Amino acid sequence: MTPERERRASELVARYPESQSALIPFLQFCQAHDGYVTQQAIHDAAEIAGITPGEAESIASFYTLLFKEPVGKHKIQVCRTLSCMLRGADELQQHVRQRLGLGNGESSPDGRFYYEEVECLAACDRAPCLQHNLEFHYDVTPEDFDRLLDEWRASDPGVSMPAE
Ligand code: FES
Numbered sequence: 001m002t003p004e005r006e007r008r009a010s011e012l013v014a015r016y017p018e019s020q021s022a023l024i025p026f027l028q029f030c031q032a033h034d035g036y037v038t039q040q041a042i043h044d045a046a047e048i049a050g051i052t053p054g055e056a057e058s059i060a061s062f063y064t065l066l067f068k069e070p071v072g073k074h075k076i077q078v079c080r081t082l083s084c085m086l087r088g089a090d091e092l093q094q095h096v097r098q099r100l101g102l103g104n105g106e107s108s109p110d111g112r113f114y115y116e117e118v119e120c121l122a123a124c125d126r127a128p129c130l131q132h133n134l135e136f137h138y139d140v141t142p143e144d145f146d147r148l149l150d151e152w153r154a155s156d157p158g159v160s161m162p163a164e
Pocket of ligand 1: 121
């Protein structure tokens with residue numbers, strides 16, 4: 001483990017009564033650096049949590065924002081569960097796919113975007129719901145998505161974007 005990761009692991013373990021609680025935040029920390037959850041990160045996380053790498057991998061697999069392979073920097077997830085579907089998620093999904101030029105589970109070739117349709121994001125009363133990295137957006141219309149895409153583009157200039 002690198003000194004930086006050892007420092008972060010110590011901080012996280014000290015923060016919680018059970019060291020296993022540090023597992024997910026530690027993996028998020030590693031993913032922020034590596035772009036995805038590497039096997040080394042799984043091994044390191046298992047070590048600090050006092051569990052086996054297989055157990056760590058199994059736990060991590062429940063979290064839709066932990067990725068086992070490199071994906072686009074802007075991770076866009078649209079809910080596909082009932083409340084959102086009843087309030088226009090299918091139209092939003094079609095629009096997002098068209099704007100990004102991506103299918104479900106795909107990343108753009110430039111590494112900029114990743115798109116995924118996911119199960120309930122626990123914001124059913126504000127459907128349809130979209131998550132961008134760790135940020136939630138509620139009652140999202142296709143027009144809202146266009147505005148958000150412009151904001152993400154403006155905040156991250158200098159890299160080619162999907163076709164208009
Ligand atoms: S059904 Fe979409 S957030 Fe719950």
